[in-house]
Amino acid sequence: MSSPERWSQPQPSGAPAATAAQPTAEQVIAGLRATSEGGPELVQLLTPEGERVDHPDFHLDITPEELRGLYRDMVLVRRADREANALQRQGQLGLWVPLLGQEAAQIGAGRALRPTDMAFPSYREHGVAWCRGVHPNEIVGMFRGVDHGAWDPVERRFHPYTIVIGNQCLNAAGYAMGQRFDGKVGDDNGEATMVFFGDGATSQGDVHEAFVWAAVYDAPLVFFCQNNQWAISEPTERQSRLPLYQRARGYGFPGIRVDGNDVLATLAVARWALEECRHGNGPVLIEAFTYRMDSHTTSDDATRYRLSTEVEEWKLKDPIERVKAHLSRNGFADHDFFDGVEAEADELAAVLREHCVNLPEPPPGRMFDNVYAEPSPALRAQQDEYETYLAGFAGGEH
Amino acid sequence: MSSPERWSQPQPSGAPAATAAQPTAEQVIAGLRATSEGGPELVQLLTPEGERVDHPDFHLDITPEELRGLYRDMVLVRRADREANALQRQGQLGLWVPLLGQEAAQIGAGRALRPTDMAFPSYREHGVAWCRGVHPNEIVGMFRGVDHGAWDPVERRFHPYTIVIGNQCLNAAGYAMGQRFDGKVGDDNGEATMVFFGDGATSQGDVHEAFVWAAVYDAPLVFFCQNNQWAISEPTERQSRLPLYQRARGYGFPGIRVDGNDVLATLAVARWALEECRHGNGPVLIEAFTYRMDSHTTSDDATRYRLSTEVEEWKLKDPIERVKAHLSRNGFADHDFFDGVEAEADELAAVLREHCVNLPEPPPGRMFDNVYAEPSPALRAQQDEYETYLAGFAGGEH
Amino acid sequence: MAAPTMDRSTDTPSAAPQKITMIKGLNQALRATMEADPKVIVMGEDVGKLGGVFRVTDGLQKDFGEQRVLDTPLSESGIIGTAIGLAIRGYRPVCEIQFDGFIFPGFDQIVSQLAKLHYRTQGRIKLPIVVRVPFGGGIGAVEHHSESPESYFAHTAGLKVVACSNPVDAHWMLRQAIECDDPVLFFEPKRRYHEKAELDPSIAPQPLFSSRVVRKGSTATIATYGPMVKTSLDAATAGAEDGLDLEVIDLRSLSPLDLAPVYESVRRTGRLIVVSEAPSEASITGEIAAKVQQECFYSLEAPVLRVTGFDTPYPPAKLEENFLPDLDRVLAAVDRSLAW
Amino acid sequence: MAAPTMDRSTDTPSAAPQKITMIKGLNQALRATMEADPKVIVMGEDVGKLGGVFRVTDGLQKDFGEQRVLDTPLSESGIIGTAIGLAIRGYRPVCEIQFDGFIFPGFDQIVSQLAKLHYRTQGRIKLPIVVRVPFGGGIGAVEHHSESPESYFAHTAGLKVVACSNPVDAHWMLRQAIECDDPVLFFEPKRRYHEKAELDPSIAPQPLFSSRVVRKGSTATIATYGPMVKTSLDAATAGAEDGLDLEVIDLRSLSPLDLAPVYESVRRTGRLIVVSEAPSEASITGEIAAKVQQECFYSLEAPVLRVTGFDTPYPPAKLEENFLPDLDRVLAAVDRSLAW
Ligand SMILES: Cc1ncc(C[n+]2csc(CCOP(=O)(O)OP(=O)(O)O)c2C)c(N)n1
Ligand SMILES: Cc1ncc(C[n+]2csc(CCOP(=O)(O)OP(=O)(O)O)c2C)c(N)n1
Ligand SMILES: [Mg+2]
């Protein structure tokens, strides 16, 4: 990643450097999406082979029990994800947005959050939802078309999924400003907020404005960018010349790239970032370097635009396998444990399926509910008219 | 300006550094708007006292004649600016947006442009306009309310003034992409584009998106930010923690801070940046560190929100005085020259006044012209109806 | 910083009737709600030290501090977007958009989040956010400073949209808007900012989302709002000299529309002229015409006519007198209606 | 990259009549204009290698290269904003907005620049830009993927707005829109994307900004556009069984509206139903009602009625059948009109 340095020393106007070559495509891509390496800046605590490694800045003391918990989380959310994907294939959901491959990034981040913290997801954060106590059962409704989001965002401290790319970053910045205005920032008990978005989202104006606001108002906000290498069919180099964590450089807050397939590193970095925020040193940007193993959504076919070799390479870096290897190799978990988690996953999948296929259809009148907190007579009139019309059918009038 | 470094080394999560102090207000302000210093990164070639100084990266070979030309440009645009301001005070203009204090930034940038280059102004770039061959006469119409902009933007290669903050940056990025697509980039004869915006504008999403697009498409675009320290009543620290030229760091193109009250430094840096662009090494960000000596517009009263001491300090750094001192001290210009320029300025002001007060009122029908390139029958009908209505008055019908 | 108080009896800064400008009425409304509720905050460009370019927020930052009156970054999407987050956190933000033409960078947050989050969350998130917008022309300004974008918001389900026309309404309507649990787009007719009226705090205001007959009449009905209320009243006065007895209705609420008084009036007069500065195409004035021709089909003696800005971009200031409806254009429409 | 050719005789990819889907019709229109004019470029998210999420741009990048088919950053303001710059440079960009609900981040550039630059420069800058928007519901999608935002643009002077309803129109209208020197918002009814019709290149298209009677009838008139044309035709077919002889007009152009055929029809039938998926408040349907009640005042035997989406945010997919006008709601409105 030395290519950006080229730009840092402006050349004298008379010198021939004005014709200096562009960085080569290889240089750019190396910095953006090394399919096997995240570059030297990548924070990693657990290798793809399941070995613990040290990092000079980030440490994580973790008990075998906690490790098993993270493993369990990841297995369960993956299983729920696959089940939901299957439900879509079977016509039970209109759409599914898979998290496959991003379990470590999401569980690492989600488990770093405290109950008093707030989180603003994009639309793929089923793993973070899990950590916030939002059951997959509560998520499938919006993909089945029975609601636009079922959980209580205030009670769970987990905002509804946001589909318009980037919007949630500003909403999160405002929320985090409120945490500061409320005097909840400044010590170990401080609150913080984490907002999730993708590599593609970094191009949106709203994400930038959120950087500006969070920086200017010292908001306790962790920007958590899951760089899964793709924005539908577009690779990260369509969005940026530089690795995304470096975007923070221009705003005056830290940006860190973590191995998003390493749940331990993600947990450590996310915890540190949240600590910074709750103590008043926010915001912080984290780029979790990971990979979208499945298509963008069930409507997408990733084979149209990316090479299977790339997918194969990333398979070797699977976020769950490496924890499993680590647990096994160190005797932190035995067969019974792994079997138990499998059984739990089967159970979860069954519960999810059962719940999903039995979701009640919303009554037509629901359409008119909650447009306003204080009902509008004009809309009430529309509803009345529509219900009279429907009643006409019921009475066989038409 | 060492405070940002604090952020660059994340602390281990266990360490007490999580409670590291915020940067002090003084640190922030020092980086953002030293009222007397732009910081060590400031490129300067001519001191406020009129002495030439060297810069390791930027050189400028300039003849006395060229120096006199720059002086003349600045005096003339300042004079036109003051005359327009007076015209507003006398009720001849609805509004004026003064450039006072920003002459060097604008003439330096404007004179760096070649005729084949394109420029996209904000609304304060009367000095750049001058360099593009747009006479102040052509500018006052929009402030008198007779038109929305009178010059031919294609012929002059000077886009109309853009009032919605930040919009023009994307339009400029697109134009510059077009220069590249047209094969006009890559050698000494390459074309380039320069876009002008303020310190406040850096917070807008569009400016960020323009950074993204220009970077991703290697657009030959110079982002020229005139940091005049104020966005109406808001100082730069309401927009950023870091000096604005550093914003480029996160996008992978160079950002340079130049003394915007030093026409030589601005010219040198702008030329270098344009050279980079025309050779295919764009984009480049320039922050011209300058000061808005007058109120934001004639509708504004800057004494409500800023200290006169600040204004006094900046007076000592006047962009014209230092060139005058330099010319005099080195014998590059004599009394006759200075008198001649004064006379020219008087003449220009008189021409401007004469032109302005005699601008014909647009006929009512003008309102309907050029809404579409291919007229719409529906709008034509509205116009006909209105003209019939007006004719009724003329005929004394009503 | 003034100690905030929850005592509703101090709601009104002054209990005695006073003659105030619209700006003052708005300023006092902000002050009153801020005193009554510490969760009310004001945010926008230049609203702090400067007190806003129109001085509507004058003195508030001095008295309530920088945390309740925020001089924000120059970013309208940021203003709306962070206000949403602050509202979720329990605040009641009052956002100022500096001029009508600058609301568009914030349009996405308004349409995609502000209007929809309550619905999306089945009512779990409330967004008591007021977006104040000085709007309309008549002040000789440069481009983007004279627009009437209210129809965009009326077309957006989930928002409420109101426009005040005089200092007293401005005061009360703003207070009511801040107290409303829904997002309210609050349009202020900037060319009426300096007009004065007597604010008598002892006279209770009418409900926010209701229209009002401001002049009784029998010849024809004029329905209008914001800056055009005065124009229409002037037209009615002038028309009276020609023997026209015009009824004028100040719509006040643009979404939801409160058209019952309009229907009632049209059933009496048989004629309706809708007046607005905004271009007519796909607008609120079209909505009113569509509704009235349906509700009063058998009462109308002439079609509903509209007097509006033309379907052009806002023209250079020297042409705005031609662009904007004036007394003559209103009366000409009345004549046309009568001659139908 | 296929060698671009200026030879207009090769405009049509295939000279023989062929049965094509709307997607294919659009794709061929892009291909034809790109072959004819090297300045036509396509830009948007995922329009390149993927061919767009609906495959409308399928194969174009392969044949015309990355410089004419741009997979852009994820930034709608950027798409519109840079398209403007490219147009000033002489290009004719065709922008794809991936879904209706994602046009709002680009709204400011559309309203403040795209719509106004020609006017601002007294005609010196032309903006031959097409913004393609797959719009409307009926595909069971999640939020923001089923909206009908056309009224926002019809309300914006300086823009032209059209909506196609069938593969043949889709093809010709897109070609005409690209050839138009004004910015055109081009709405494509995504739920009709896969319907087929025969495209006979030898049949010349009618002018772009004109409406068309698609079914003659005498009982009542239905004016509609986009996805609701098929719904209305189905209603007419069903109504025929009950003895109703409904005339159906495909508006095609939403701004400017071409209402002459509607007036002519209403003068014959005395009744008009306007059908659209969009919420009605302050919309194009209101505009049509307002205009028709004025132009056909003495011909109307019942008020103009509207059958539209409700004034709510777009509901969850399981409710969209309730939200969207269907054959029954259209016929019920016809009944109401007849019973007036
Ligand atoms: C404003 C907006 N534009 C376009 C879309 C359509 N869209 C949905 S997801 C997506 C790609 C997002 O990529 P990224 O930010 O990397 O997130 P990921 O899906 O990879 O998690 C696009 C273009 C959208 N949802 N919102
Ligand atoms: C989108 C938008 N919001 C608000 C405004 C009102 N406004 C005009 S100039 C200005 C401040 C601009 O500051 P800066 O970018 O520093 O430029 P300067 O005026 O100092 O040259 C503001 C807020 C605007 N023109 N556009
Ligand atoms: Mg991604």
Ligand SMILES: [Mg+2]
């Ligand atoms: Mg400034």
